[in-house]
Amino acid sequence: xxxxxxxxxxxxxLGVAVAFAAxxxxxxxxxxxxxxxxxxxxxxxxxxxxxxxxxQGVTDAAAGVVVHLDGTFVADDFSVVSPRENGGARxxxxxxxxxxxxxDAEPGAHLAVAVGWAPSIAEAERAxxxxxxxxxxxxTLELTGRYMPPEAPRVPDADEDPMTMHAMVPAxxxxxxxxxxxxxxxxxxxxxxxxxxxxxxxxxxxxAIDSVAPLPADAVNWLNVFYAIEWLVFGxxxxxxxxxxxxxxxxxxxxxxxxxxxxxx
Numbered sequence: 001x002x003x004x005x006x007x008x009x010x011x012x013x014l015g016v017a018v019a020f021a022a023x024x025x026x027x028x029x030x031x032x033x034x035x036x037x038x039x040x041x042x043x044x045x046x047x048x049x050x051x052x053x054x055x056q057g058v059t060d061a062a063a064g065v066v067v068h069l070d071g072t073f074v075a076d077d078f079s080v081v082s083p084r085e086n087g088g089a090r091x092x093x094x095x096x097x098x099x100x101x102x103x104d105a106e107p108g109a110h111l112a113v114a115v116g117w118a119p120s121i122a123e124a125e126r127a128x129x130x131x132x133x134x135x136x137x138x139x140t141l142e143l144t145g146r147y148m149p150p151e152a153p154r155v156p157d158a159d160e161d162p163m164t165m166h167a168m169v170p171a172x173x174x175x176x177x178x179x180x181x182x183x184x185x186x187x188x189x190x191x192x193x194x195x196x197x198x199x200x201x202x203x204x205x206x207x208a209i210d211s212v213a214p215l216p217a218d219a220v221n222w223l224n225v226f227y228a229i230e231w232l233v234f235g236x237x238x239x240x241x242x243x244x245x246x247x248x249x250x251x252x253x254x255x256x257x258x259x260x261x262x263x264x265x
Contacts, residue, residue, distance in 0.1 A: 001246050013242035020235035024228045031224030042066060042146075042213050047104035051147060054109045054183035058149035062187070064214035068144045069105040071098040073113075073137040077177040078128035081165045086117040086210050092124035093117055094131065094206060095168070097177045098189070101140060110180055112170040112188035113145070115197075116206025127204035134203045142196040145189040146211045 001010070040061055048067040052058065077097035084093045098111045105111070115131065118124035131137050154166040163176060174184045191197050193208030201208060 001250075006242075006246050006249075009245070010242055013238045016238040017235035020231045020238065024231035024235070027224050027228035027231060031221045031228060040065070045144060048100070048111075048147065049103065049105050052185070052187065054106055054185050056186070058147070058187040062147060063149045065147050066144065066192070066211075067104075067147050067189070068142065069111075070101040070140055070142055071105065071111065072101070072140050073098055073131070074177065074179045075132045075137060077179060078115075078131050079165060079173065079176055080121060080124045080128060081114070081168060082121050082124065083166070084117060084209075086207060089119060091117050091119040092121045093168075093209065094124050094127045094204065095165075095173060095188075096131065096137070097173070097179070098143070099182070100185075106183065106185075108182040109185060110174065110177070110182055111185045112168065112173050113143070114168065114188060114190045114209055116191065116201050116204060117209050118206055123205075127206050130204045131200065134200075136199045136203050141200070143189070143191060144194050144196060145191045147187050147189055149187050 001007075042064045043066055045066045045068055048069040051065050051067055052062040074097040079095050080092050081095050082092035083090050085091075094115045094117075096113045096115050098113045100109045100111055101107055116127065118127055148168070150169050150171070151167040153169050153172060156162055156164040156166065165172065165176070168188050170184055170186060170188050174180050190209050190211050191200075192211055193201060197208075200206075
């Protein structure tokens with residue numbers, strides 16, 4: 001190991017180890033994200049038009065944001081989406097087709113709105129019929145809710161009605177609506193229980209849907225932590241590899257010397 005060739009090999013191995021250690025430090029640095037990074041304020045109520053438009057999908061900056069807007073429900077376009085949990089209980093949502101008004105939203109656009117929750121599909125269907133016949137939904141309403149991204153589609157079971165909705169997919173709901181004469185927002189609104197919606201919920205005997213703020217992003221990227229540990233292992237292996245090569249060379253030389261000693265008369 002003290003020979004010049006093996007000392008140079010050691011320096012090379014140490015150089016490789018230092019490079020891997022630097023990569024590990026860099027990987028660890030980006031794994032722990034700064035707590036001071038900009039977080040999207042989802043709880044300050046804003047106009048829907050300032051958050052998104054019908055021309056774009058639901059971005060990270062728009063998902064889960066509380067918005068307000070004006071609009072009128074289309075009486076014949078209430079439907080049921082199930083199963084839906086609310087407060088730990090399983091039931092169904094009543095979903096409506098809201099034609100939005102300006103200036104807080106795109107005039108004449110269509111927005112899927114999760115109006116309320118019922119403990120069973122039958123009660124949700126009765127609520128949808130009540131909303132279709134009610135006077136409240138025929139008026140322009142000032143609504144507040146949480147704007148959410150669409151869910152992954154789910155195909156109905158073989159024994160179900162093919163038009164059954166199990167997920168909030170505005171594009172699919174638009175195919176069920178009888179009146180779509182404008183653009184459709186890609187996201188949907190979870191209606192909040194406030195002055196604008198209280199009468200609607202009361203008339204249909206629906207419960208307000210749980211509206212929970214999105215969880216903050218995880219401060220630690222565990223995949224990057226794993227990569228940092230991996231770089232350290234690689235660095236240690238570089239030094240270990242040098243040691244094994246040097247030891248193997250030493251053992252080979254000593255075996256040759258022993259062999260020569262045994263064969264010498």
